[in-house]
Amino acid sequence: MKNPIITLFLLAGFLAMNACKKEEQKAPGNPVLNTKTEFASAYFGDSLQFTVGVSDDARIPLSTLKARLYYSDELVSETVIRTKAEGDYTGKIYIPYYADVPNGTATLKLVLQNINFTIREETYELPLERPDYPYVTLVAADDTEYRMERTGLYMYTASTSFPAKVNGYIKTPAYGQNGNELTFGWVENAIKEGSTSNIPFSNAFSGNYSITFNTLNYEASPFIIAYAINQTVMDRVDDNTYQVDLALNHEEPVVIDGFEDLDAWWIDPDYFARDASGNLLFQPKAGNYRITADFNREYFIVEALNGSDLATLQTDGSGAVWIIGEGIGKPSVATNAVGWTTEKALCMAPVADKTYQITVVAGTTVTSDNINFKFFHQKGWGGEFTNAALSTTSDLIFVGDGSNGRDPGNLGIAEGQTLEVGATYVLTLDLTGGNDQAVLTVEKK
Missing domain, CATH: 2.60.40.3620 (Immunoglobulin-like)
Structure with a gap:
């Protein structure tokens, strides 16, 4: 049989060692940040690279390094790096490009955390400037590219022979050492950064005219929707569909403007006839009608209305x-x-x-x-x-x-x-x- 006194000493030693380990695990630790990048300035649209040395004076294992960017008090970008060991870590944080955001100073925060949730944070002021591109590019739906030259601060213009309808998105060159190629497309009837959906530029005629874009406020032109019936502009449903609601009378002339190759369109004989001069005349009885231009099939859908609703x-x-x-x-x-x-x-x-x-x-x-x-x-x-x-x-x-x-x-x-x-x-x-x-x-x- 073992000596009970020795057994008690061993047990007491084991409990003491275990208590020390638990105490060590509960220690908050002391994360240390050693930023090795000088944050002088950046451009909107940059992917800003940084290098940070990380350690913990108390030898508590580290967890994450976070780079957080704020415009005013709003968190707009974040990068998270797992820090499995002490040492130097390199990452990038994206500087978002938004409409109508003036040049100014953002706040960059570096946050180091260990496994006991102890945090060390450093804050930097980061001056930001909107890129002044030498040009941007209009990429048409058929992949034809039109160079839009700088005509003023944030203003770009392409002037050449265009068709009356030009669908395309706009892209920028990468700007500066950390810049990215940016795109601007059509989202919910407005121009939005980060999209390549086609912007529906349109003019009253084909031939020589200018397409413009402002990289600050995203204003663009032309959107002259040339599609009109009896001088009432048709509403855009999508890239290939436009419609208008009209009150029409029997034998009333129907004047359709803005359509290229209208002679190639199929004309529904139930709704339209041509007079001796080739002009269209409305054939049904007087009433309210919805006329929809289907550009895919090149014909006009006509439907009777009761007020603004389809008739029953x-x-x-x-x-x-x-x-x-x-x-x-x-x-x-x-x-x-x-x-x-x-x-x-x-x-x-x-x-x-x-x-x-x-x-x-x-x-x-x-x-x-x-x-x-x-x-x-x-x-x-x-x-x-x-x-x-x-x-x-x-x-x-x-x-x-x-x-x-x-x-x-x-x-x-x-x-x-x-x-x-x-x-x-x-x-x-x-x-x-x-x-x-x-x-x-x-x-x-």
Whole structure:
């Protein structure tokens, strides 16, 4: 048996040693920063490099070194470096480039922390200046680059022969020893740093004109949106879609401005006709309409309105009737079939009170041998015309009843019949007898 006195001494020694270790672990430590970089000044947009020596006088293991940059009292940038051992560490902190921030002095803080959360902090004043670039570059959507020369402090201009519409972003050269290439693009209808989304520059004409950009306030020009109908400027929906709401009268001239190659656009015969001089005349009855220019497909979508909302069919037969389904599409089935996508629903032209029309060309805007579309009360699911409310005497197109090859109200081409490819057909929906007594007529022109 061991001597109990010796055992007690050993136990007491072990407890004392363990207590010392715990005490050592709880010691706060004394982190030491030795900054080896002189922070003289920097430019907005820089990646500022720094080197810092780190240690702890109490030999407590270190945890992190943080570089924090403040504009006034706002933290705008931070770099975190893991400090696994004492020694020198090098890192970079980004100097953010924002609009309308004047030259001034920022605050740079270096924060060293050990594993016991003891902190040592040093603060430096860092004078900042906005770069005065010798030039910037406009990068167009087709990757063509236009050099924008400096024309004044923060002002840049490219003057050359441009198309009327120029989509592109702006980039800068790297500036100074620590500079980065910056980009400016289109975000939520405004120019924003750090983006390469295309800015929709536009002019009233193609040819020689100037595009400008200010690197301080991000003001740019031109945004003359040249797209207008009857002298009302169209609103931009996206790069390829513009729209305008107008009150229009039957046979009223429709003047479209700003469109290049308008003669190449498809003109919907239900809504527009040309007079002897080639001018467009509005064909439906007087009312409020939304005209949307689709630059991808080069045609104008026209939809009836009730106030500022898309029109729906009213109980008295006024309003609008919409087409959804298969085998029909504008400007062609091949490029833009409606299908069962409600967002593509076609608005029939209201040509008279409670009378609606759509003109189609077999093989182009309607398939010649197979259709399966129907009439709806709105641009979407909801009210619709079934065979209980719709009839026709046409020998070309029939109304489905659920047992004749089409769902109730869906239209089909009669068995043994086809539409003549290239021929024009006018489908007219007459609601003068009531919405539950709709009559469809089909006339070949």
